[in-house]
Amino acid sequence: MAAGVACGVRGSGGRDLGLLFSELPCETAAVFTRNALKGAPLVVTRGAVESGGVRAVVANSGIANAATGQGGIEDAYAMQMIAAETLDIGAGEVAVSSTGVIGVRLPMDRISAGIRAAAGELVEGGSGFAESIMTTDTRVKEAVARVEIGGRTVTVGGTAKGSGMIHPNMGTMLAFLATDAAVEKDCLHETLGRVTNRTFNRITVDGDTSPSDMALLMANGAAGNEPLTLESEDYPVFAGAVEGVARELAKKIARDGEGASRLVEVVVEGAASEEGAAALAKSVVGSNLVKAAVFGEDANWGRVVTAMGYSGVDFDPENVDLWFGPIKVFSGGEPVPHEEAEANATLAGDEVKITARLGEGAASAVAWGCDLSYEYVRINGSYRT
Amino acid sequence: MAAGVACGVRGSGGRDLGLLFSELPCETAAVFTRNALKGAPLVVTRGAVESGGVRAVVANSGIANAATGQGGIEDAYAMQMIAAETLDIGAGEVAVSSTGVIGVRLPMDRISAGIRAAAGELVEGGSGFAESIMTTDTRVKEAVARVEIGGRTVTVGGTAKGSGMIHPNMGTMLAFLATDAAVEKDCLHETLGRVTNRTFNRITVDGDTSPSDMALLMANGAAGNEPLTLESEDYPVFAGAVEGVARELAKKIARDGEGASRLVEVVVEGAASEEGAAALAKSVVGSNLVKAAVFGEDANWGRVVTAMGYSGVDFDPENVDLWFGPIKVFSGGEPVPHEEAEANATLAGDEVKITARLGEGAASAVAWGCDLSYEYVRINGSYRT
Numbered sequence: 050m051a052a053g054v055a056c057g058v059r060g061s062g063g064r065d066l067g068l069l070f071s072e073l074p075c076e077t078a079a080v081f082t083r084n085a086l087k088g089a090p091l092v093v094t095r096g097a098v099e100s101g102g103v104r105a106v107v108a109n110s111g112i113a114n115a116a117t118g119q120g121g122i123e124d125a126y127a128m129q130m131i132a133a134e135t136l137d138i139g140a141g142e143v144a145v146s147s148t149g150v151i152g153v154r155l156p157m158d159r160i161s162a163g164i165r166a167a168a169g170e171l172v173e174g175g176s177g178f179a180e181s182i183m184t185t186d187t188r189v190k191e192a193v194a195r196v197e198i199g200g201r202t203v204t205v206g207g208t209a210k211g212s213g214m215i216h217p218n219m220g221t222m223l224a225f226l227a228t229d230a231a232v233e234k235d236c237l238h239e240t241l242g243r244v245t246n247r248t249f250n251r252i253t254v255d256g257d258t259s260p261s262d263m264a265l266l267m268a269n270g271a272a273g274n275e276p277l278t279l280e281s282e283d284y285p286v287f288a289g290a291v292e293g294v295a296r297e298l299a300k301k302i303a304r305d306g307e308g309a310s311r312l313v314e315v316v317v318e319g320a321a322s323e324e325g326a327a328a329l330a331k332s333v334v335g336s337n338l339v340k341a342a343v344f345g346e347d348a349n350w351g352r353v354v355t356a357m358g359y360s361g362v363d364f365d366p367e368n369v370d371l372w373f374g375p376i377k378v379f380s381g382g383e384p385v386p387h388e389e390a391e392a393n394a395t396l397a398g399d400e401v402k403i404t405a406r407l408g409e410g411a412a413s414a415v416a417w418g419c420d421l422s423y424e425y426v427r428i429n430g431s432y433r434t
Numbered sequence: 435m436a437a438g439v440a441c442g443v444r445g446s447g448g449r450d451l452g453l454l455f456s457e458l459p460c461e462t463a464a465v466f467t468r469n470a471l472k473g474a475p476l477v478v479t480r481g482a483v484e485s486g487g488v489r490a491v492v493a494n495s496g497i498a499n500a501a502t503g504q505g506g507i508e509d510a511y512a513m514q515m516i517a518a519e520t521l522d523i524g525a526g527e528v529a530v531s532s533t534g535v536i537g538v539r540l541p542m543d544r545i546s547a548g549i550r551a552a553a554g555e556l557v558e559g560g561s562g563f564a565e566s567i568m569t570t571d572t573r574v575k576e577a578v579a580r581v582e583i584g585g586r587t588v589t590v591g592g593t594a595k596g597s598g599m600i601h602p603n604m605g606t607m608l609a610f611l612a613t614d615a616a617v618e619k620d621c622l623h624e625t626l627g628r629v630t631n632r633t634f635n636r637i638t639v640d641g642d643t644s645p646s647d648m649a650l651l652m653a654n655g656a657a658g659n660e661p662l663t664l665e666s667e668d669y670p671v672f673a674g675a676v677e678g679v680a681r682e683l684a685k686k687i688a689r690d691g692e693g694a695s696r697l698v699e700v701v702v703e704g705a706a707s708e709e710g711a712a713a714l715a716k717s718v719v720g721s722n723l724v725k726a727a728v729f730g731e732d733a734n735w736g737r738v739v740t741a742m743g744y745s746g747v748d749f750d751p752e753n754v755d756l757w758f759g760p761i762k763v764f765s766g767g768e769p770v771p772h773e774e775a776e777a778n779a780t781l782a783g784d785e786v787k788i789t790a791r792l793g794e795g796a797a798s799a800v801a802w803g804c805d806l807s808y809e810y811v812r813i814n815g816s817y818r819t
Contacts, residue, residue: 086743086751101795102739116739118768151736152769261739298460337722351536354501358471366471371787383503384537423808424556429723430730 050171052221056163058156058281059111059149066163067116069106069225070171073269073426075236078241079144082262088115089125090145091263094191096307097129100141101234104267106225107132107164108146109155110184115154115260118386126156131161135168146223148210148261149184155395165181179208182223185428186210188305192297198283203230205290209249211302224249224264224298230287231270232277239279241266247296251327251371252303255334266291304399305416308424313343313401314417321410325362330416332360333403340421343401348392350378368408374401435556438566441548443541444496444534450457451548452566454491454610455521455556460490461619463626464529467647473500474510475530477649482514486619491610491650492517492549493531494540495595497568497658503536509540516546520553525534529806531608531647532628533595534569556612557671564593566606570813571595574689577682579675583668588615590675596687609634609649609683615672616655617662624664625673633680635709636712636801637688638720646761651676685766688802689784693809696781698728701789703798710747711799717745728786729805735763737740738788753793760785 053067077295081091081097097103100256107128112348114121125145147155179189193206207226232240245264256376277284304312320326333339335390336356337388342349350371358366371379374395376387438452448780464483466476482488492513499506510530518525532540564574578591592611596616619623622735630649639788655661662669689697718724720740727734735756743751754766759780762770786805 079608083741084740085745085747085749086739113736114735116764116768118766120768151734151740152764167604260743271568337810339813344811347815349536351498354471355469355536358469360470362470364470370502379501379537383501383505420813421811423811424731425722426726426806426808426811429726429806432734 051175051178052167052170052172053177053179054166054170056159056166056329058109058159059173064159064177064181065111066109067107067178068132068164068171069178069227070166071104071227071267071269073271074102075104075267075269076129076232076268077144077264077265078238079265079273080241080245082260084260084262084404086116086260088113088147088261089260090123090147091119092122093129094144094146094263096203097141097144102142103144104142104269105132105138106144106146106265107221108182109160109163111149112147112153112155114155116148117146118365120154124157128155128160128164131164134334135164142143143206144265146182146263148182149222151260166259176213177372182208182210184210185307188301190298190301190305194294196290197382198230198272198287199274199279201228201272201350203228203272203274203287203290205230205292205294209298209302216414223261224295225325226264226266226291226294228266228268228291229271230268231272231275232268236278236284236432237266237268240291241361244288244295246291247292248299251330251331251414252299253416253418270278276350284399286400298299300417303419305350306419307428308422309400309419309427310422311343311399311401311420312342312417315373316402316413316415316417317407318404318413319407319409319416322413323412323414328362329357329360329364329405330414332356333405334416334418338406340418341397344420344422346396348373348378348389348396354379357405366406370406372404415419435558436560436563437552438562438564439551439555439740440693441551442544443494449562449566450495451545451552452493452563453517453549453552453556454563454612456489456652456654458656459487460489460531460652460750461617461656462623462652463623463632464648464650465594465626467645468584469645469647471501471645473498473532473646474502474506475499475532476646478508478510478514479531479648480528482526482529482743484540487527488529489652489654490521491519491529491531492525492546493567493608494545495567496534496579497532497538497540498534498536498646499532499540505539509542513540513543513545513549516549520549523719524638529650533567534610542650546734557733565811567593567595569595570692571690573686575649575683575686575690577609577679577686581671581675582674583615583657583662584659586657588613588657588672588675590615590679592679594682594683594687606647609680611651611676613651613653614656614674615653615662616657616659617653618670621663621669622651622653629673629677634682636716636799637684638716638803639800649710666721679760685802688804689756691804692813693802693807693811695807696784696786696805698725698786698788698805700801700804701787701798703789703793704794705797705799706795708797711797712801713747713791714742714745714749715799715801717741719801722806725803726765727804728781729807732780733758733763733774735774738790739764742790748791749792749794756790
């Protein structure tokens with residue numbers, strides 16, 4: 050069940066406090082940012098997830114409650130406690146999340162009123178929660194998958210937010226995934242870790258890793274399947290559903306990057322390792338010069354090869370084949386003759402695809418990002434004012 | 435002696451081919467980009483510097499001669515040979531440098547005519563060479579220092595270019611330093627390596643490490659001093675002069691970053707190591723979000739602490755004191771009450787200073803960068819067209 054209400058943390062007057070709640074107990078796995086600066090909610094939530102049984106999430110947007118000292122930690126615990134009392138569950142069953150401006154304390158009276166209001170509006174489905182966690186996001190980000198597991202229909206749903214300060218590392222921007230599958234604890238953790246690595250950790254908007262990044266996967270077992278382990282015959286079906294939902298959310302975050310006008314997908318094939326392929330793809334998708342060229346619809350492939358070159362991955366540029374959409378532009382260390390207008394045209398749509406094939410092995414990886422526009426500068430030159 | 439002429443490589447009609455020449459033989463040290471993609475001129479110049487005695491530089495702007503395959507390598511050798519014949523010196527005494535668009539072959543007839551024209555215009559001093567290596571640069575970058583060594587006056591001069599694709603790693607953008615000091619070979623190499631690390635490797639404009647980065651230090655001994663070694667009593671004076679010239683050039687590159695309206699200097703003090711301090715300072719100065727906030731004159735210190743947090747350096751955010759100019763904004767893990775308008779005002783000038791003090795040790799480092807403006811996006815959305 051989910052709800053989102055307006056409690057007045059964001060100046061805009063929109064929804065800014067959300068509640069997720071499972072009436073059944075859950076196994077819950079989480080991953081958090083690797084930033085040395087960690088928002089207060091992450092400290093509190095990590096404790097809850099480690100002690101087990103998290104089945105509710107209370108989240109606000111507008112203020113991140115990060116770099117707020119001991120007072121901020123106390124606010125996060127208070128937020129957890131108020132939600133627990135309101136839902137009549139244990140404090141340790143509540144995860145807390147805040148996103149927005151760093152270095153500002155939460156207005157706890159509004160948060161408290163918001164939690165009580167949200168608890169009264171809990172419904173199955175609806176986009177209230179997804180709306181309530183948006184900051185500079187322009188679109189709600191939700192995804193769902195349904196699969197058969199042991200003769201039972203299992204649903205995996207998720208919602209995420211993220212538009213700026215997006216360069217997840219281990220954790221991610223906020224992503225809340227829930228499933229009615231029964232899943233054993235270790236299996237759930239392992240699944241979320243691997244899926245995060247392949248989806249949320251493969252997107253970048255601006256190279257800035259947030260102190261508030263967090264991804265949560267809750268499983269309440271309502272589907273009635275035999276609890277899944279890594280060895281279950283049906284496990285790949287479940288893992289694939291989770292990865293599919295996470296990938297869709299990750300792409301939605303990249304597409305909705307601050308000021309972005311298009312989604313950029315970079316595919317690296319023929320690499321020696323998936324790790325190397327991912328590092329190459331992320332280096333390209335994170336290059337300001339590549340991003341500005343995509344914005345300007347200029348198929349400046351030299352910048353792509355350059356960004357691969359400084360990725361830190363060992364490879365031979367002479368062995369690289371490079372495409373913009375279907376147009377081959379570079380091979381064997383030198384340009385492939387092509388119509389520049391045709392290559393530029395591959396950058397004109399909503400989705401841009403750049404593919405690099407190395408002659409080093411059989412591994413591949415995909416990374417997602419967006420273009421760099423005037424609008425990104427406008428948004429971030431005046432975010433607080 | 436130096437010269438710069440217009441030979442028609444750049445469409446603009448400005449100076450685009452330069453020649454540097456020492457009538458006396460030189461010891462020469464060089465550092466090059468760590469990008470896996472290396473421009474053809476770097477391959478040729480590395481060979482010349484390793485064989486010893488480089489005393490001339492031929493450089494063009496407009497085309498980088500990178501990612502141009504074997505044909506590009508042959509062009510770079512031809513450029514070296516034509517300069518050597520024109521100056522009547524050995525081909526191995528000529529360093530070659532090209533900067534501009536990647537993936538395009540040089541028009542060798544124009545280059546050849548340009549070299550001959552430049553050789554006829556060689557003069558002591560003058561900014562013709564410095565102008566000829568500019569691309570999106572808006573200002574000529576030169577610096578000079580004079581010091582006494584063993585009773586002789588020694589001059590260290592330098593010129594550099596760089597505006598976009600600036601995130602030097604080991605090498606730098608183009609920087610050509612020359613001195614009339616006599617310096618032993620090992621001492622010269624050691625000096626350039628250390629100085630580069632502390633100056634050119636401490637600037638960033640956009641996080642993109644170019645395949646054409648190169649720094650050269652030529653010493654022809656005309657001052658008549660006893661050749662310097664690392665053990666010479668006067669060596670620190672010489673090293674200080676070289677570092678001062680390099681620092682001034684590095685700051686000029688950062689200040690002239692593509693679209694930049696101000697120079698950003700980030701000082702990290704009280705760190706456990708200089709390497710750690712430098713990584714923290716570079717992480718802050720390289721953050722798109724910090725850069726956009728500086729552009730918008732928004733003293734958004736949360737973004738500074740966040741960028742320190744994802745630098746990869748181990749430190750405790752609770753021990754950080756942070757200042758915008760003279761205004762302390764963060765201490766002990768939480769905000770220091772201050773007038774926001776005063777903090778914002780520290781971002782309004784030509785030069786912005788952000789200082790972070792860690793309680794970890796006695797090491798410090800400085801890094802330089804610039805703000806991120808609409809103009810950066812405009813320049814890089816339409817560079818080739």
